[in-house]
Amino acid sequence: MTLNPENILSVLVAPFTNPLMVLLIVGMIPALLRRLPGRHAWAVTAVFGPPIILWGTYHLICLNPTAAEWLSTLNNPIAGAFLVIVYPAMLIPEGRWRQVFLVIPVGFVLWFFVAIYRGYQTVPADESGFYWLLVSPSWLISGVMALLVILHEFMDLKWFRRTVRATCLLVLIYGGFALRQDFSDYRNMLDRRAEEKNVMTLQETSPVMEYPNKMIHLPSAPCRFSTDGGYVQGCNLELFQRLLHINMFDLGSGSLAAMNTLSAVLAALMIFVAFSFISARWCCGWLCPLSTIGDVLNWMRKRLGLPAMHPPAPVKTGFKISGLSLVGVTFLMAKATPHLGEDGRFAGCKIPIFPFCKVCPGQQVCPVAGGGLDEYPPLPGTEWAFGFFRYGMLAVLGLFVVSFMLSKRLWCRFCPMGMFSGLFNRGGMFALQKRAQKCDKCGVCAEVCPMDIETVRDEMKHPDVSSFDCVLCLRCVEKCPQTDCLRLEHNGITVTSSTCSPEHLTSEK
Amino acid sequence: MKNEPQFDERYRLSPRHVDNPGVEKRSRAVLHQQQQHLDRLRNRPRNIAYFEHAVRGENISDAAPLVGYFCNMTPPELIRAAGGVPVRLGCGNAALVQTGEEVLAGDICPLAKASFACVVDERSIASRCDAFVLPTSCDAKTKLGEILEDYRPTFMIHLPPEQNHELFLKETVKSYQRLEAFLGGVTGRKVSRKALLHAVRQGREQAGLVRRLQEIRSECPGALSVQDLFLMIQAASSGVDMEEWCRECRNVITEIEGYSPERRRFRHRVVLTGAPAIWPNFKPLSLLEECGADVVADTLCSGTESCYDPVVIDETGHKSLLRALSLRYVFASPCPAFISQGKRLNRVINLVDEFTADAVINYSLRLCQLFDAETYRLSQVLKQRQIPFMNMRTDYSLEDIEQLRVRLEAFLETLEEI
Ligand code: SF4
Numbered sequence: 001m002t003l004n005p006e007n008i009l010s011v012l013v014a015p016f017t018n019p020l021m022v023l024l025i026v027g028m029i030p031a032l033l034r035r036l037p038g039r040h041a042w043a044v045t046a047v048f049g050p051p052i053i054l055w056g057t058y059h060l061i062c063l064n065p066t067a068a069e070w071l072s073t074l075n076n077p078i079a080g081a082f083l084v085i086v087y088p089a090m091l092i093p094e095g096r097w098r099q100v101f102l103v104i105p106v107g108f109v110l111w112f113f114v115a116i117y118r119g120y121q122t123v124p125a126d127e128s129g130f131y132w133l134l135v136s137p138s139w140l141i142s143g144v145m146a147l148l149v150i151l152h153e154f155m156d157l158k159w160f161r162r163t164v165r166a167t168c169l170l171v172l173i174y175g176g177f178a179l180r181q182d183f184s185d186y187r188n189m190l191d192r193r194a195e196e197k198n199v200m201t202l203q204e205t206s207p208v209m210e211y212p213n214k215m216i217h218l219p220s221a222p223c224r225f226s227t228d229g230g231y232v233q234g235c236n237l238e239l240f241q242r243l244l245h246i247n248m249f250d251l252g253s254g255s256l257a258a259m260n261t262l263s264a265v266l267a268a269l270m271i272f273v274a275f276s277f278i279s280a281r282w283c284c285g286w287l288c289p290l291s292t293i294g295d296v297l298n299w300m301r302k303r304l305g306l307p308a309m310h311p312p313a314p315v316k317t318g319f320k321i322s323g324l325s326l327v328g329v330t331f332l333m334a335k336a337t338p339h340l341g342e343d344g345r346f347a348g349c350k351i352p353i354f355p356f357c358k359v360c361p362g363q364q365v366c367p368v369a370g371g372g373l374d375e376y377p378p379l380p381g382t383e384w385a386f387g388f389f390r391y392g393m394l395a396v397l398g399l400f401v402v403s404f405m406l407s408k409r410l411w412c413r414f415c416p417m418g419m420f421s422g423l424f425n426r427g428g429m430f431a432l433q434k435r436a437q438k439c440d441k442c443g444v445c446a447e448v449c450p451m452d453i454e455t456v457r458d459e460m461k462h463p464d465v466s467s468f469d470c471v472l473c474l475r476c477v478e479k480c481p482q483t484d485c486l487r488l489e490h491n492g493i494t495v496t497s498s499t500c501s502p503e504h505l506t507s508e509k
Numbered sequence: 510m511k512n513e514p515q516f517d518e519r520y521r522l523s524p525r526h527v528d529n530p531g532v533e534k535r536s537r538a539v540l541h542q543q544q545q546h547l548d549r550l551r552n553r554p555r556n557i558a559y560f561e562h563a564v565r566g567e568n569i570s571d572a573a574p575l576v577g578y579f580c581n582m583t584p585p586e587l588i589r590a591a592g593g594v595p596v597r598l599g600c601g602n603a604a605l606v607q608t609g610e611e612v613l614a615g616d617i618c619p620l621a622k623a624s625f626a627c628v629v630d631e632r633s634i635a636s637r638c639d640a641f642v643l644p645t646s647c648d649a650k651t652k653l654g655e656i657l658e659d660y661r662p663t664f665m666i667h668l669p670p671e672q673n674h675e676l677f678l679k680e681t682v683k684s685y686q687r688l689e690a691f692l693g694g695v696t697g698r699k700v701s702r703k704a705l706l707h708a709v710r711q712g713r714e715q716a717g718l719v720r721r722l723q724e725i726r727s728e729c730p731g732a733l734s735v736q737d738l739f740l741m742i743q744a745a746s747s748g749v750d751m752e753e754w755c756r757e758c759r760n761v762i763t764e765i766e767g768y769s770p771e772r773r774r775f776r777h778r779v780v781l782t783g784a785p786a787i788w789p790n791f792k793p794l795s796l797l798e799e800c801g802a803d804v805v806a807d808t809l810c811s812g813t814e815s816c817y818d819p820v821v822i823d824e825t826g827h828k829s830l831l832r833a834l835s836l837r838y839v840f841a842s843p844c845p846a847f848i849s850q851g852k853r854l855n856r857v858i859n860l861v862d863e864f865t866a867d868a869v870i871n872y873s874l875r876l877c878q879l880f881d882a883e884t885y886r887l888s889q890v891l892k893q894r895q896i897p898f899m900n901m902r903t904d905y906s907l908e909d910i911e912q913l914r915v916r917l918e919a920f921l922e923t924l925e926e927i
């Protein structure tokens with residue numbers, strides 16, 4: 001991809017013609033209308049504005065092949081699968097049309113199996129054997145999404161959440177070796193695995209989504225920190241660090257390499273913000289492998305019959321501040337990356353390329369979850385920035401384990417990765433709504449909330465009870481004893497609502 | 510946990526029993542009269558006799574210790590988990606009020622007086638109880654505890670004044686823990702996590718059944734009279750075996766599910782709120798039905814309120830279960846014992862909406878200051894929302910029944926004009 005400084009403007013507007021962006025903009029209209037006063041003025045702008053902008057930019061971009069090429073990097077299978085499979089499933093209400101619609105996911109699942117079969121066709125006859133699932137990422141993602149949409153029809157919220165979380169854990173943690181594009185890819189993975197790992201110098205902190213020139217960062221999904229390469233890119237913090245790696249002086253002097261990095265990172269950032277706007281912190285509640293692993297620790301506490309700790313507000317705020325401070329310090333270090341000397345030192349300190357990743361517990365926890373204790377990566381040496389990384393790593397890992405063991409999700413108050421998606425909890429497409437008239441403030445929602453959120457219980461005036469910390473796990477919706485009191489809306493349309501039906505209560509035993 | 514004694518041992522009095530043949534005779538007459546009222550109801554479930562026997566205390570198993578309790582804030586689940594049989598003590602017998610008056614002050618509500626009279630009366634179920642549990646839900650109850658202690662070991666549950674979870678949840682859980690220790694002393698069995706979980710599950714099943722009953726009644730109020738509904742609900746807290754109750758209740762549900770009215774029903778649908786109507790005082794219920802209104806929903810703690818909402822099980826640790834009980838029984842309670850009336854108002858307005866009721870009737874029991882004091886706000890708030898409202902201020906005696914009937918009929922007539 002060639003790019004010169006004059007094109008930077010078109011690079012910036014290009015994303016607005018992306019199908020994902022169309023969804024984003026169209027979705028923003030009701031979201032904005034719900035929140036802003038002066039509805040009429042907005043309605044006019046909102047209805048006529050986007051088509052005009054889109055049309056204009058489309059033509060601008062068609063004139064510019066570079067931008068058109070960059071545009072193509074924005075398309076990704078997750079967006080496609082979401083638009084075709086998941087979004088309709090969320091919006092079409094129960095009934096005949098839903099059954100008709102289910103034909104689509106069923107088709108995708110069938111094709112998923114066909115794709116695996118075709119993957120096995122690439123295996124040479126003399127080496128035939130079991131190589132897990134040989135399937136391309138697009139088919140994997142759409143197949144899994146379709147499978148979940150179908151399963152949803154047969155499950156209640158609790159079991160559906162468990163299924164989604166287990167599936168995501170499998171795909172994100174084990175996907176690295178179990179899900180490969182084809183046989184040669186499988187071989188490459190084995191070769192990469194054989195290389196010796198050195199956490200501190202690992203350039204590619206995250207496995208590469210096997211698309212040329214493309215990065216996909218899901219909100220609230222940590223990377224796997226494994227050298228075998230998988231289907232998922234790093235977390236949003238990795239993305240920000242990549243942005244910080246760009247040397248601004250190089251950019252100013254028109255260096256092509258810096259421009260290319262910038263364009264790739266910007267594209268990834270666009271997609272990521274769009275995902276965050278669409279899903280807010282939902283990924284925290286349903287997808288994040290870190291919290292799924294943490295839930296196993298939490299489950300152990302429950303088994304022991306220990307009550308969960310409900311830490312007081314200052315502790316929670318303290319967690320938040322520490323998380324952000326850690327980001328601040330490590331990002332400053334990342335800023336030093338372009339200025340590292342030959343020996344990897346900056347001002348006499350050894351600094352890794354992705355400093356935040358080196359203290360992230362995901363780096364320790366995910367490999368162990370995927371491959372057992374053998375996979376435990378070596379700890380950074382004490383010579384790295386005066387031992388900051390070794391002791392920081394141990395402290396954060398300890399925090400992770402202890403906070404998941406003692407309370408339900410105290411950790412998630414610390415995690416900066418989740419915090420970013422939290423920005424979209426109010427103002428994004430998801431909204432947790434309450435009908436105060438049905439609520440008797442029983443406090444069940446606050447009791448079951450893994451984030452100890454009290455807004456849902458206490459807010460009696462405003463119907464929107466979303467809050468920054470909410471991970472949209474929907475436990476409150478699942479457990480609220482009043483039918484239709486709580487509900488989750490996506491872009492104004494009810495996705496699910498609390499039910500406490502007689503059948504549900506009497507069929508328990 | 511060691512339980513500090515709640516009362517001063519030194520000033521204990523020896524129990525006093527009353528034998529008043531006059532009162533006895535009249536109380537039997539009240540029971541008989543109420544029974545006749547019920548017998549006149551049409552279209553009753555076939556197995557209603559089971560519930561009738563139960564509320565009269567005829568189905569109590571003697572095997573386990575009986576624990577008498579007052580109010581909705583005492584979780585029957587805890588008593589069951591401790592191996593006791595919960596028996597709700599509230600009594601609505603007009604004739605017994607007189608006996609109670611002799612020990613308690615005259616200006617105390619008839620419910621407290623009649624219920625106390627049951628304890629004194631050696632033939633009643635209350636006097637067969639091995640222990641009493643009551644919350645500090647009103648002045649009468651607060652003072653009743655010490656008097657009851659003269660008769661049987663008694664435990665007072667300390668209620669927070671405010672339903673503020675943050676400030677008072679831990680305290681309420683502690684109260685329940687003390688109650689557990691007390692019950693353990695009575696039954697000789699510690700409350701185990703498993704037993705508690707089982708009892709809570711059973712309670713949830715009961716809630717499910719009552720919800721189903723209400724669903725059917727909302728659709729077609731003629732399927733089950735509100736008096737029978739109250740009878741069934743109160744039977745559940747009269748020391749019956751819960752499994753058996755659930756079975757019988759399921760039978761009723763299957764029976765009334767098949768009910769189809771001969772013609773469309775044009776009776777008014779009302780929501781009943783206010784003081785508890787306890788067997789045999791079904792006066793407000795029968796009056797409303799006789800005047801041509803269907804009570805489709807209620808917030809009475811002796812009615813659906815007592816078991817409409819389930820205890821929500823999240824974690825199953827012992828303490829978590831106690832927290833769940835506190836949330837359900839104390840923090841969601843619309844009882845006027847707490848400083849804010851908001852929950853009750855919210856509930857009433859929601860019930861009007863959910864059950865498409867035409868009006869709200871407030872049953873305010875004379876001499877109950879708490880319910881009396883709430884009437885003003887209730888009437889004003891409903892007026893703002895243009896929901897027709899009538900206050901029915903009365904007590905247990907049957908003397909004002911005709912007068913009430915006239916007022917009710919006039920009120921229901923005004924509904925027709927709307
Ligand atoms: S906040 Fe929790 S759930 Fe969200 S990304 Fe972080 S660890 Fe995962």
Ligand code: SF4
Pocket residue numbers: 434438439440441442443444445446456457479480481482485486
């Ligand atoms: S669980 Fe439902 S009824 Fe209870 S406080 Fe929360 S929103 Fe209100």
Ligand code: SF4
Pocket residue numbers: 285445448449450451452453456469470471472473474475476477
């Ligand atoms: S408020 Fe509800 S959806 Fe949000 S984290 Fe708490 S329980 Fe989950």
